[in-house]
Amino acid sequence: MAEWSLSQLLSSLHEDIQQRLAVVRKSFNHPGTKGDASENVWISLLETYLPKRYQAAKAHVVDSLGNFSQQIDVVIFDRQYSPFIFTYENETIVPAESVYAVLEAKQTADASLVAYAQEKVASVRRLHRTSLPIPYAKGTYPAKPLIPILGGLLTFESEWNPALGLSLDKALIADLEDGRLDIGCIAAHGHFFFDQSTSAYSFVDENKPATAFLFKLISQLQFSGTVPMIDIEAYAKWLTK
Template sequence: MSGWSLHELLAGLHDKVEQSLNQARKSFAHSGTKGDASEAVWVDLLNTYLPKRYQVDTAHVVDSHGSFSQQIDVVIYDRQYTPLIFEMHGIKIIPAESVYAIFEAKQTINAMYVGYARDKAASVRKLDRTSLAVPWLGGKAEAKKPHHILSGILTFESDWSPPMGKTMTDLLDSAPDESLLDIGCVAAHGWFGRGVDGQTAVTPGGKPATALLMELIARLQEIGTVPMIDVRAYARWLIE
């Protein structure tokens, strides 16, 4: 169609995110308020552009044994097949089986915030996830093995110089498996992703927020659906 440009549409999406993050940094003096605003920018982006089978919120994650994760800034979870999404005083509680991906959202990336992101990733990945055989017309399919939960960090700026150089990648690649970060965005500078070789690759410049969104969708597609939750494992808490 004359006058339309896919390049401009994709570029405009990133520009909107970068502008919103920059505005949050400049508009709010209190660090907590800046953090809340940054989280809201990313949550809004993902809720708007991810397929509707996914939902995105700030939340805690719980398993059927009653263990809870730390508070997670950005949780991508299933809303099509998963019951038991709780809300208490505005705080979401999400069963571990429904979680696809988690992110720490900050104004900047540095060693301390990478550490926070790692700790939160580990606090979710260590939770137990039930999985039941799935009934279908031909009988029952085998229970799905719980997938790898994606994790990452989303920021506007970087405290390092260069902003996404060897200092960052060496740090990201030094974590134990349960706390490794798979993907992330520094909106003013670029995005990164862990490759099949286990090493972090950086894509500098361009339109990082849009690139991150598209790569995230591709990785979510690779996961497929979440395992079938055993609601009876949670129901036992009603009689204990």
């Protein structure tokens, strides 16, 4: 009986993602088709390996005031405590309270794409989110503080090949407020993340970037906690408008 190798398993996971992204890049000429296929590769990875409390999908995000985000390539949202997710004509609309992370997925990272991803992330973070007190057998827990929504960038390559160098850092630090990108993966080269303790970006150049990114994302989601209790009545008010 062959011996299992954890190192080989983790390496194979990354190689599968990188190969699928490479096939998308080479096989599809239409930008829209290529973009959709790239997003599906990342969504498939997250849907397979994230805990089942999370779901990943291309979606818009809406708040109880009726504001919508831009369309987000990959939204990671709660499916354990969130009472409703809208789907209409293959479009998914997620209430702002249920969102854990939003990520932009493209083929190649450059300064303009970073700015575009920051704008997309900001369109979600600026939405209004409700949080209600949570009843239990002996009383009521206070309303939970809103969890931070993670922002991220997913690409196959980078114009700063072969390393993630200073140019990427310069683009990332252009917006450290609503558009801040907390985490990202450039599958051909490495991954990066924003270190809250130093208020600076760390760039990791390794041979299994997709796997390393996945582990880092799961770790950050663990520390995010649980989404707040949504005020359904705030959304129900739109029934009378």
